[in-house]
Amino acid sequence: MTYDVAIIGAGVIGSALFRELGKYRLSTVLIEKENDVALGCSRANSAIVHAGYDPPTGTLMARFNVAGNKMYPKLCSELSVPFRANGSLIVALTEEELPQLRSLYENGTRNGVEGLEIIGSDEVHHLEPNLKESICGALVAPTGGIVGSYEFTTALAENGVVNGGKVLLNSEVVKIDKIAKDGAPLEDTKKEGYFRVTFANGNSIDARFVVNAAGVYSDVVQRLIGKERFSVTPRKGEYYILDKRQGTLVDRTIFMCPSKLGKGVLISPTVHGNLLVGPDAQDGEDKEDFSTTKKGLDFVRDMSKLLSDKVDFRDSIRNFAGLRSLPSGKDFIIEIDPDVAGFINLAGIKSPGLTSAPAIAVYAVELLANCGLDLVEDPDFNPCRDEIRFTALSDEEKAELAAKDPRYGRIVCRCEEVTEGEIVEAIRRPLGARTLDGVKRRCRPGSGRCQGGFCGPRVLEILSRELGVPRESIDKDKEGSYILIGNTKEPLE
Numbered sequence: 001m002t003y004d005v006a007i008i009g010a011g012v013i014g015s016a017l018f019r020e021l022g023k024y025r026l027s028t029v030l031i032e033k034e035n036d037v038a039l040g041c042s043r044a045n046s047a048i049v050h051a052g053y054d055p056p057t058g059t060l061m062a063r064f065n066v067a068g069n070k071m072y073p074k075l076c077s078e079l080s081v082p083f084r085a086n087g088s089l090i091v092a093l094t095e096e097e098l099p100q101l102r103s104l105y106e107n108g109t110r111n112g113v114e115g116l117e118i119i120g121s122d123e124v125h126h127l128e129p130n131l132k133e134s135i136c137g138a139l140v141a142p143t144g145g146i147v148g149s150y151e152f153t154t155a156l157a158e159n160g161v162v163n164g165g166k167v168l169l170n171s172e173v174v175k176i177d178k179i180a181k182d183g184a185p186l187e188d189t190k191k192e193g194y195f196r197v198t199f200a201n202g203n204s205i206d207a208r209f210v211v212n213a214a215g216v217y218s219d220v221v222q223r224l225i226g227k228e229r230f231s232v233t234p235r236k237g238e239y240y241i242l243d244k245r246q247g248t249l250v251d252r253t254i255f256m257c258p259s260k261l262g263k264g265v266l267i268s269p270t271v272h273g274n275l276l277v278g279p280d281a282q283d284g285e286d287k288e289d290f291s292t293t294k295k296g297l298d299f300v301r302d303m304s305k306l307l308s309d310k311v312d313f314r315d316s317i318r319n320f321a322g323l324r325s326l327p328s329g330k331d332f333i334i335e336i337d338p339d340v341a342g343f344i345n346l347a348g349i350k351s352p353g354l355t356s357a358p359a360i361a362v363y364a365v366e367l368l369a370n371c372g373l374d375l376v377e378d379p380d381f382n383p384c385r386d387e388i389r390f391t392a393l394s395d396e397e398k399a400e401l402a403a404k405d406p407r408y409g410r411i412v413c414r415c416e417e418v419t420e421g422e423i424v425e426a427i428r429r430p431l432g433a434r435t436l437d438g439v440k441r442r443c444r445p446g447s448g449r450c451q452g453g454f455c456g457p458r459v460l461e462i463l464s465r466e467l468g469v470p471r472e473s474i475d476k477d478k479e480g481s482y483i484l485i486g487n488t489k490e491p492l493e
């Protein structure tokens, strides 16, 4: 099969571009090595829609952060993704940090961030009474927000499918060749032609243009076809998620003043009503190391006490770690590869990549057009995606829905009040869930206080029933993360 555009990597960057290309009459394929979308950096981050006060003016980060931030409210409303413009507070922990607030204010204003304001200690404590007494001032960024980051990525990819795109999961790209129209190898990669993209499973597709959005592996993917231009290293960040009992401790996202290592440890409500505390920043080499460590978590906990000493870590329900894609340069790498005609790098997209994704996608379409992609608008493009969130309905609406479809009357996840109807929907949708965590990322069973202890087996049953496969074949998360191996009291083979 020959596509107009092949995108490698179904994180938020690849998925945002996939959806954006759905607005045109094109054949597009989104290629992902894992068994679901949003399994890289885009699933484990702070989920903050940054205002854009800190990236240095003139960088791609500043430009796309501010532009992306503005696109979020409409996009999330179109795609039924949870989003809240809760605003951010960047606090000065000491008098010495007050000048930093001023420079962030000035930097943000130059970047085009609206509504920035510096406030004194009294006002900080009036707005956020649970912050440390010693905090002596803050920068208020009202355009900061919070989002469901994997819901956002999944919704973008799903909307791309609804608009005619194809997603290939379990397809790790291991080889990229430049070929002529007749399929003959093309030695000179600077010449116009096609790409043959080959996967670890032996399959391949051809495409006129290729976009590298492979996150922390974007350097590896670039080197499959081009001369080495950059490297990308992982920087790990660990987190605590706390029970909803702690979810109202702060209303805004509370940041420290940024340092060389990034934005520092933050405390934030999540869109689902939990409290998020983290991350730290540990440079490493292993691009698959998502482990949490005592050292990392102790650091997060200690640092958070500088912001508030009221976080009750006994209410912690989950720890996780994410890997930032740190490019060798200081900025995002967003370019037409100078050595490979028709090959675009959206590489090393570190923070604020989640915020920037929608704006990067619009710009990437321009880059593709500059490479020669014909853009003919598709009048049938459907920007919207509906989803039923049972907890968001009124009692009357809940009763009406349950009367129509009794599966909406059966609560499977008691912590998050997720119904069987929502779980079935998450499996049956385009790009539906195939794993326990795939269901969790789409509609939240297992995200609550008991972390799936109660609902896990029931979700497994529903997956098995809906997909018509044995329970033993269902993975928890990535391929091979099996849950069951057989029946008890039966001999194992």
Ligand SMILES: Cc1cc2nc3c(=O)[nH]c(=O)nc-3n(C[C@H](O)[C@H](O)[C@H](O)COP(=O)(O)OP(=O)(O)OC[C@H]3O[C@@H](n4cnc5c(N)ncnc54)[C@H](O)[C@@H]3O)c2cc1C
Binding pocket: 008, 009, 010, 011, 012, 013, 014, 031, 032, 033, 034, 037, 038, 039, 040, 041, 042, 043, 044, 045, 046, 047, 048, 049, 050, 171, 172, 173, 174, 213, 214, 215, 216, 217, 218, 221, 235, 236, 237, 238, 279, 322, 323, 324, 325, 349, 350, 351, 352, 353, 354, 355, 356
């Ligand atoms: C700790 C942390 C906190 C962050 N907080 C924020 C925040 O609050 N706000 C914000 O704006 N940004 C934040 N970010 C940054 C943001 O998460 C990233 O910029 C964004 O998720 C990057 O998306 P991506 O699509 O480039 O990468 P990814 O999501 O990693 O996607 C790349 C995909 O490519 C796939 N892939 C790799 N190699 C291959 C291959 N050979 N073949 C096929 N597929 C392949 C991977 O499996 C992966 O799914 C944070 C990041 C981290 C780690």
